[in-house]
Amino acid sequence: MELLRTSQHGLVTTCLFVLTVSLLVTGNMDVWVTNSNGGDRLSQKASLSPTGSSNGFRIFVDRNKRYQYISGFGAALTNAAAYNLYHSSQRDQIMQDLFGKSGISMSYLRLPMGGTDFQGVQPYTYDDLPSWQHNDFHMDHFSIQKDKEFIIPVLKQALQINPSLRIIATPWTAPAWMKTTNSLFGGEFHNGNNYQQAYAQYFVKFIQAYQAEGIPIDAICLQNEPKHTDNSYPTMKLSWQAERDIIKNYLGPAFNQHSINTKIIIYDHNWDDTTYAGNILSDSGAAQYIRGSAWHCYGGRHDTCGGFHNQHPNKDIYFTECSGGDWAPGFNVVWGMRILSIGQTRNWAKTVMYWNIALDDNHGPKVGVGGCNNCNGVITIHGNGGMTKNTEYYIIGHMSKFVFPEAVRLDTPEYGWDDVHSVAFQNNDGSVAIIVLNPRNDRDQTFYIDIDGQHYQYTLPRESVATFTYRS
Structure with missing residues (x-):
């Protein structure tokens, strides 16, 4: 980024x-x-x-x-963030500070589906195969078992503290066997009908597996930053045509078939391109299943979503990622309040979310040399288990502590x-x-x-x- x-x-x-x-x-x-x-x-x-x-x-x-209804404010529970939270000796107090009424009552989480560049363990997906097996179109090997080590326990604790908490889930990559490179790192989605159908079932099984754990998934995006690929950490290119076809031909019908009410959100990338999401929404067959689009802060104008909403007024806007980092040293709340908390909600965003909730003193843990090497978490968890509340903690808190899910924006x-x-x-x-x-x-x-x-x-x-x- x-x-x-x-x-x-x-x-x-x-x-x-x-x-x-x-x-x-x-x-x-x-x-x-x-x-x-x-x-x-x-x-x-x-x-x-x-x-x-x-x-x-x-x-x-x-x-x-009156304008849009709010879904919530928060950040991403990456594998690294969950790892740091789960292993902190002060975990219970930290979780209260993040999700409790005595803290900032975070109300929305972004959950990566499998690996990213921020990992406490080696990256994985929910359908990784042994080297000798080339595909699993029937999802026989699908499992969320690895999430049960520390991600699901942290989510369950967060939901116990704040039952109103909502979750949007997004993969950084499909399983390697679904990609042209057969690798989690970099590459492009293998765009055949059998792969598209299998990927739709991948989302269905994920939502059902999490529901069985008592964790409802409010929304999903098909791919984080679908225009970006990097061979040093889990990423994947997914063309707008492929995203459209997966939703139109497989994912939307599969959600209907299985009575899944999870919202389908598209794009999940920067402000500097409105054609990707616009092209998908111009197809009525796909658009009928789509609730809205998701946006990041790393390129383009911060008021882009307002114009996009005017073109597609019946589709919601989600703001899903922006990170603080060492490029903005010191305690500085100006940019985050003006551009994100106020700026995005004035431009129709239902959510405003930062990147990692919790990183360690070394901006990690991470995998590979790619991605962001100087990002900050909303909080920093130190080696002794204690934490520092960073600028983003207070920026989020000034919204999430006072603006609750289903609030409506006034003029x-x-x-x-x-x-x-x-x-x-x-x-x-x-x-x-x-x-x-x-x-x-x-x-x-x-x-x-x-x-x-x-x-x-x-x-x-x-x-x-x-x-x-x-x-x-």
Whole structure:
């Protein structure tokens, strides 16, 4: 993956201060703060009371203008992340910090189906064959046994802590025998009808096997970054034509046959190409089975999904991967809040997810020399079993702790690039969460939140973001 540095609409490295505010039944707003330039990390501050009028920047929250429903916020439980979590001596507390109400209540996970570049053990798929066997079209050797070592136990614990947690699953590669290179590392999908049918059954068996473990799969993507291949770690090219045909001819019908309600999501790659997903959705035979498309941050404009949604308004948008790393040292919440948490949800995303939940002090464990060698996890788990909560932990938390699954996005104004940014959501219980960002590094910004005829004034320090939850 490549982190691009682009114009003001691309990746930006300014710092930001994060703040969250919650309005109680009394009409007051409670305030939580995280900042880039100070010591506050989701720290609760003094409550706010309504003021008599509003002047200057006004964030008017319009309950009558509604957009997409939210599925959740979180990160990827890679093999490496699960390995680190499972073997930590402080695992129970860490899991509470990630998924519990006392922590940040992560609500959505991305689960690789088999190997990636981040591995605690050697990469595998669910239908690996001995060298003398060339195919397994009937999936006789399919097994999730290796996931039971530490991935499934971590998932079960996460679901016990947060039963509302949802999972999207994605393979980095098909089994080697389904590929032209007969290798998990690099190569392309072997595009014959028998391989396509077998791959559809691979997903069916995966969903059924996980369901038998008490782990429902909310959605699947057919391939992570299908335009990318690397011979140093599990990857696979999958053309849009092959993805279309698998869904249209085999996967969609197989889900119907087996009464599987798991959503089918396409693409799962960067903002810089809309033709891959667009070509698939232009085929009505495939589109009837597809719920939406998934996107990554490593190329293109961050507002791409808004335009794509306008072209395909009946299909959902999922944002599924972006990683923090050593290229952005220090504690800096600006980019993640502006481009991802606020930027993607304002551009119709139902999910916002980072890459690895938990890596070790060496950015791993990893396999091979490819992929990302300086990525950070949402948390870092140290050799003594303890952890450090990285910037991404608080960026996610300012959303997931206050915006719950099935919340609906409400309308708020859009100001200039250096002015306050905002996004708002109404939860099922009627409470409203409002996230406000001051991206400037030179001055504080004062604004009013206007909702239900009430006005709340706040001065947001430079490089800061605020989340307000309001209950009428």
